[in-house]
Amino acid sequence: KAGVTQTPRYLIKTRGQQVTLSCSPISGHRSVSWYQQTPGQGLQFLFEYFSETQRNKGNFPGRFSGRQFSNSRSEMNVSTLELGDSALYLCASSVKGGGHQETQYFGPGTRLLVL
Amino acid sequence: QKEVEQNSGPLSVPEGAIASLNCTYSDRGSQSFFWYRQYSGKSPELIMFIYSNGDKEDGRFTAQLNKASQYVSLLIRDSQPSDSATYLCAVTPSGTYKYIFGTGTRLKVLA
Numbered sequence: 001k002a003g004v005t006q007t008p009r010y011l012i013k014t015r016g017q018q019v020t021l022s023c024s025p026i027s028g029h030r031s032v033s034w035y036q037q038t039p040g041q042g043l044q045f046l047f048e049y050f051s052e053t054q055r056n057k058g059n060f061p062g063r064f065s066g067r068q069f070s071n072s073r074s075e076m077n078v079s080t081l082e083l084g085d086s087a088l089y090l091c092a093s094s095v096k097g098g099g100h101q102e103t104q105y106f107g108p109g110t111r112l113l114v115l
Numbered sequence: 116q117k118e119v120e121q122n123s124g125p126l127s128v129p130e131g132a133i134a135s136l137n138c139t140y141s142d143r144g145s146q147s148f149f150w151y152r153q154y155s156g157k158s159p160e161l162i163m164f165i166y167s168n169g170d171k172e173d174g175r176f177t178a179q180l181n182k183a184s185q186y187v188s189l190l191i192r193d194s195q196p197s198d199s200a201t202y203l204c205a206v207t208p209s210g211t212y213k214y215i216f217g218t219g220t221r222l223k224v225l226a
Contacts, residue, residue: 099147
């Protein structure tokens with residue numbers, strides 16, 4: 001089975017722009033979670049989607065949004081980029097989401113640099 | 116209190132030694148526990164998962180779970196320099212679909 005894929009892998013934007021990141025989960029996985037990782041903060045949970053519905057949301061401003069399509073692919077969008085949004089954005093998928101005996105697998109990440 | 120706590124390290128061990136990484140969690144009803152390894156600049160990769168109290172072995176890795184004490188640990192036997200990475204502990208609390216991650220422990224294996 002192919003793993004979780006994310007595009008693009010690297011991105012450079014300037015402050016005020018917006019960006020859309022894409023994630024394709026492992027075949028058969030319906031839950032997709034997004035995380036932001038910065039050197040000082042570790043993995044910060046952004047949101048989780050299952051069957052096109054957002055089930056969980058982390059503590060991020062409304063500039064961060066996401067969606068999931070019927071084929072389980074997911075996108076996240078960041079509007080009005082700030083310097084502090086520079087980070088590694090990770091997508092992870094699982095069959096049903098966190099729960100008993102549900103394992104989550106990560107994609108390679110998108111590294112975003114905001115100038 | 117953080118939901119999942121790990122010592123940030125770095126934990127330094129000589130090559131060939133046993134590295135012991137610990138993680139505590141706050142939700143007593145947590146169901147599943149995971150260890151991920153993350154090399155610098157890369158994404159986390161799953162090493163092991165454990166669901167039941169006791170030990171689970173996979174090659175050089177052993178995960179230990181003690182639900183009564185709310186801790187989970189990872190032992191790495193015969194540590195190699197290639198094991199040098201950050202190890203993330205993740206927990207799925209009861210009643211949620213979320214995975215809660217610790218901040219990770221940085222392991223350095225000295226040749």
